[in-house]
Amino acid sequence: MKKSSPTNKENLNESKEKIVSVSKHLSVNETTLKLLIKDTIDLVYYPFETTDNQKYLLVYFDDIINKEILDRDVIGAIISGATDNPMDENSNHLKYLKSIISFTNIKENNDIDQIIKRLMGGDVIIFAQGMEIALCLPSQGWQQRSIMEPEAEIITKGPREGFVETLKVNRSMIRRKVKNTSLVFESITKGNQTNSDINIVYIDNLVNKDVLALLKKRLEKIDIDAILDSGYIEELIEDDRLSPFNTTGYTERPDVVVGKILEGRIGIMCTGSPIVLTVPHLFIENIQVNEDYYTGYIMASINRGIRFLSFLLTIFTPGMYVAIATNHHELIPTKLLISFIGSRVGVPFPTIIEILIMIVIFELLRESGLRLPKGLGQTISIVGALVLGQAAVEAKFISAPVVIIIAITAITSFIFYKINSLLIITRVIIAFLGAMFGLYGVTLGMICMFIYMYSLQSFGIPYMRYLGSMKGQEVKDTLVRAPWWYMHLRPKVLTSRNVVREGYRKEK
Amino acid sequence: MKKSKVLLLVICIIFVSTNFIGCWNYIDVEQQFVVMGMAIDFDPATDEYIIYIEVSKAKGGSEAKLVTRVGSARGITLFDANRNLISKIGSKVYWGHTMVFIVSERVAERGLVNVLEILIRQTQVRSDIYIIVVDNKSIEKIFEFDDPIHDTVSQHLQDLLKFYEASGKYRKSPLFTVLKEIGSDEISLMLPYIKMQETKKSDDTSGSTEGEGEKDNTSKENPQEIIVTDGSIVFNGDKMVGKLDGMETQSALILKDEINNNYSLTISNDKGLPNCSVEVVDSTIKITPTIVDNNLNIEIKLEIEADIMELHTKVDFIQDEEKNALEIGFENMLIQQLHAVIKKTQEDFASDIFGFAGYTHRREHIFYKNNKDNWDKVYENANIDIKVDVIMQGSALTSQPIKVGQ
Numbered sequence: 001m002k003k004s005s006p007t008n009k010e011n012l013n014e015s016k017e018k019i020v021s022v023s024k025h026l027s028v029n030e031t032t033l034k035l036l037i038k039d040t041i042d043l044v045y046y047p048f049e050t051t052d053n054q055k056y057l058l059v060y061f062d063d064i065i066n067k068e069i070l071d072r073d074v075i076g077a078i079i080s081g082a083t084d085n086p087m088d089e090n091s092n093h094l095k096y097l098k099s100i101i102s103f104t105n106i107k108e109n110n111d112i113d114q115i116i117k118r119l120m121g122g123d124v125i126i127f128a129q130g131m132e133i134a135l136c137l138p139s140q141g142w143q144q145r146s147i148m149e150p151e152a153e154i155i156t157k158g159p160r161e162g163f164v165e166t167l168k169v170n171r172s173m174i175r176r177k178v179k180n181t182s183l184v185f186e187s188i189t190k191g192n193q194t195n196s197d198i199n200i201v202y203i204d205n206l207v208n209k210d211v212l213a214l215l216k217k218r219l220e221k222i223d224i225d226a227i228l229d230s231g232y233i234e235e236l237i238e239d240d241r242l243s244p245f246n247t248t249g250y251t252e253r254p255d256v257v258v259g260k261i262l263e264g265r266i267g268i269m270c271t272g273s274p275i276v277l278t279v280p281h282l283f284i285e286n287i288q289v290n291e292d293y294y295t296g297y298i299m300a301s302i303n304r305g306i307r308f309l310s311f312l313l314t315i316f317t318p319g320m321y322v323a324i325a326t327n328h329h330e331l332i333p334t335k336l337l338i339s340f341i342g343s344r345v346g347v348p349f350p351t352i353i354e355i356l357i358m359i360v361i362f363e364l365l366r367e368s369g370l371r372l373p374k375g376l377g378q379t380i381s382i383v384g385a386l387v388l389g390q391a392a393v394e395a396k397f398i399s400a401p402v403v404i405i406i407a408i409t410a411i412t413s414f415i416f417y418k419i420n421s422l423l424i425i426t427r428v429i430i431a432f433l434g435a436m437f438g439l440y441g442v443t444l445g446m447i448c449m450f451i452y453m454y455s456l457q458s459f460g461i462p463y464m465r466y467l468g469s470m471k472g473q474e475v476k477d478t479l480v481r482a483p484w485w486y487m488h489l490r491p492k493v494l495t496s497r498n499v500v501r502e503g504y505r506k507e508k
Numbered sequence: 509m510k511k512s513k514v515l516l517l518v519i520c521i522i523f524v525s526t527n528f529i530g531c532w533n534y535i536d537v538e539q540q541f542v543v544m545g546m547a548i549d550f551d552p553a554t555d556e557y558i559i560y561i562e563v564s565k566a567k568g569g570s571e572a573k574l575v576t577r578v579g580s581a582r583g584i585t586l587f588d589a590n591r592n593l594i595s596k597i598g599s600k601v602y603w604g605h606t607m608v609f610i611v612s613e614r615v616a617e618r619g620l621v622n623v624l625e626i627l628i629r630q631t632q633v634r635s636d637i638y639i640i641v642v643d644n645k646s647i648e649k650i651f652e653f654d655d656p657i658h659d660t661v662s663q664h665l666q667d668l669l670k671f672y673e674a675s676g677k678y679r680k681s682p683l684f685t686v687l688k689e690i691g692s693d694e695i696s697l698m699l700p701y702i703k704m705q706e707t708k709k710s711d712d713t714s715g716s717t718e719g720e721g722e723k724d725n726t727s728k729e730n731p732q733e734i735i736v737t738d739g740s741i742v743f744n745g746d747k748m749v750g751k752l753d754g755m756e757t758q759s760a761l762i763l764k765d766e767i768n769n770n771y772s773l774t775i776s777n778d779k780g781l782p783n784c785s786v787e788v789v790d791s792t793i794k795i796t797p798t799i800v801d802n803n804l805n806i807e808i809k810l811e812i813e814a815d816i817m818e819l820h821t822k823v824d825f826i827q828d829e830e831k832n833a834l835e836i837g838f839e840n841m842l843i844q845q846l847h848a849v850i851k852k853t854q855e856d857f858a859s860d861i862f863g864f865a866g867y868t869h870r871r872e873h874i875f876y877k878n879n880k881d882n883w884d885k886v887y888e889n890a891n892i893d894i895k896v897d898v899i900m901q902g903s904a905l906t907s908q909p910i911k912v913g914q
Binding site for chain 1: 533534535536537538540542544564565566567573574602604605607632634
């Protein structure tokens with residue numbers, strides 16, 4: 001691809017030797033730009049002349065600027081300025097221009113490279129005849145989605161706003177929540193074709209500097225054509241790229257991001273995506289939900305327990321069932337055994353095949369239901385419930401207990417939709433182990449899984465940190481959510497320098 | 509290159525470990541023929557064991573139905589008979605859920621050890637399987653008993669033994685207890701005894717048996733045979749030496765301290781007392797062996813707290829005087845019954861089913877050591893001294909008998 005059509009960057013590099021800066025002559029500037037930017041209908045070159053015979057060239061992308069501002073505050077200002085207050089021949093053109101244009105944050109630039117970048121970002125560029133500097137006017141304006149509650153992260157109690165696709169708006173949502181002099185946004189541009197903006201956000205006096213340095217290093221290393229969503233970044237900066245376990249977290253909610261950066265984590269925002277990544281990401285974050293902190297600590301702790309139980313159930317239920325139903329008949333109470341036998345009689349497949357068929361069918365249902373237009377959603381549930389729940393059992397295609405087992409697996413897996421890939425893989429492996437070695441295999445699988453999980457790291461922080469600890473301040477926000485008055489310290493590994501939360505200091 | 513070698517090694521290990529370690533025991537549930545119960549008889553003519561098994565299997569569908577099949581086979585050993593059974597049943601059977609193991613009197617007389625052997629060597633059989641003795645005539649048809657309440661005869665028997673404490677007239681006998689008592693020098697084995705009994709329309713089961721009481725209306729003309737318990741079988745070593753009836757079994761169980769609440773005591777109106785039943789709330793027994801003139805003297809102190817459950821009189825027996833009379837009536841009855849059962853085991857069986865040897869071992873160590881080898885003789889001549897104290901502590905929900913108006 002790269003060889004057949006030279007990229008923007010290569011193009012720039014070729015011409016850099018000839019022309020690097022803005023010329024005095026408008027026509028030269030125009031030719032340069034036309035050479036560097038392929039002819040496109042949304043790019044506008046607008047030359048005009050004022051009454052005092054000054055020639056100007058405006059260059060902008062028509063669709064990503066605010067036309068009203070351009071007409072009124074730029075062209076209007078220059079034309080009327082020339083009439084009312086024509087430029088002195090001796091005076092500085094640049095100073096003159098700045099004095100008549102009513103616009104803030106005007107950037108002067110004479111590097112064509114930089115100018116093109118700003119042009120792409122939605123700036124209006126003004127070239128003036130005889131001036132070796134161009135003015136860049138940030139006048140971005142485009143339609144954007146309004147701020148809504150993210151559909152993927154519904155909560156019942158708590159703030160409703162969610163991120164949108166525009167970085168500026170997203171930044172504003174965070175800045176509004178953290179009125180703190182230490183809150184820092186940094187920008188990096190990545191994507192050889194798309195030149196996407198990536199922002200990282202952190203609180204300078206809380207962040208773990210090692211993690212920050214590591215993150216910046218990894219972001220710098222990114223060399224990819226396009227970044228259309230933060231998911232691209234997620235895959236490129238993970239510690240163990242082959243692992244099904246996610247070592248970066250993500251959210252669409254500003255309150256979650258703020259909560260995370262207040263614990264010393266770093267948020268990564270990407271233009272065009274409402275998904276904000278947070279690193280480092282520990283396993284326990286899969287079990288934590290922002291609502292835990294808004295509802296009372298008792299309810300939150302109960303929910304945590306349920307979520308952890310669900311994590312175990314969703315992975316181990318099929319495996320346990322296969323193990324017991326095929327290897328350990330003595331473990332089943334006699335009456336249940338008889339009922340198992342009754343349900344299995346006439347079913348043509350072995351139990352493990354039944355389980356696998358049902359796992360696949362469930363994943364099919366999930367996948368097809370996910371991308372279905374809303375009106376069709378019901379169809380899937382009817383097909384799922386009737387075909388699988390009833391007809392399959394009555395037709396002796398699948399035995400009834402397997403349907404129940406898969407139902408439990410499915411219900412519990414929805415709690416962890418963010419790590420679904422991991423769940424599917426481990427579930428199938430454990431089911432196979434259960435079929436082969438019985439409970440011995442399931443236990444072995446469980447041990448191996450936990451050893452693997454304990455070996456993982458997220459940006460140098462152990463993935464399973466705080467799980468397995470017995471210290472009060474370390475377990476306070478893991479399987480239970482301790483009351484706020486008990487959470488004196490911030491997570492130590494994340495904020496190594498500044499661990500004490502405010503309330504504790506005052507108390508002391 | 510190196511990575512592919514590691515991968516190859518991992519695949520090899522997985523392949524070998526899954527196929528050759530012998531852990532692979534994958535059997536789908538519907539392939540299991542679950543043996544619910546097993547009965548064993550001995551045929552002296554051919555010197556063969558005969559086994560009868562009750563196999564259960566569920567018929568499929570949304571309403572799973574239990575299908576039970578009874579099969580029988582012969583063999584010189586039980587294992588042999590078991591294998592011969594395959595050709596009759598059509599499948600290998602599964603012992604993991606077997607509930608009862610029934611032996612005939614003939615087998616019990618020959619000795620239990622030979623037949624229990626297979627239960628402890630087999631990996632599948634549970635150690636809490638119940639061992640029951642059945643009378644010789646009933647063994648063939650024991651599994652043909654059609655119980656309308658339970659799905660299988662074995663379940664019926666298992667339930668029956670579960671409520672031994674409330675009945676008090678038979679014993680619960682899981683395999684581990686049986687093995688412990690057979691192997692012990694200090695106690696002799698006692699097993700529950702059942703038999704099939706014909707019930708006619710107005711038949712009443714005799715007082716000593718625990719009748720099931722249900723009468724099937726459909727078989728009015730063909731009187732049905734039902735399973736009833738009939739006391740216990742007493743062993744000496746692993747060989748059967750005699751029987752105890754239901755009441756004797758109750759007395760024996762009180763002495764063994766195996767029942768200590770929930771069971772009932774009933775007095776009949778022969779000694780000026782009304783018919784009365786009490787439910788025992790708590791009974792504690794204290795057995796103290798002493799040596800008098802190199803002779804064993806066993807002192808038994810039984811304390812019973814009971815609630816009056818039924819009183820066939822209009823007189824209020826809750827008052828002190830009447831209550832005392834009632835208490836004394838029960839005490840005398842118990843003393844008589846306990847004496848009778850001990851005497852029977854001493855004289856007829858010479859079998860120490862109460863574990864008096866154990867008490868002696870603990871309290872009179874030297875005496876026991878000297879007389880260990882001829883304990884049966886010592887036991888036969890032992891002097892028994894029984895003291896019973898019955899306390900009527902309550903009268904269930906009412907304090908008055910039902911009042912009859914003029």
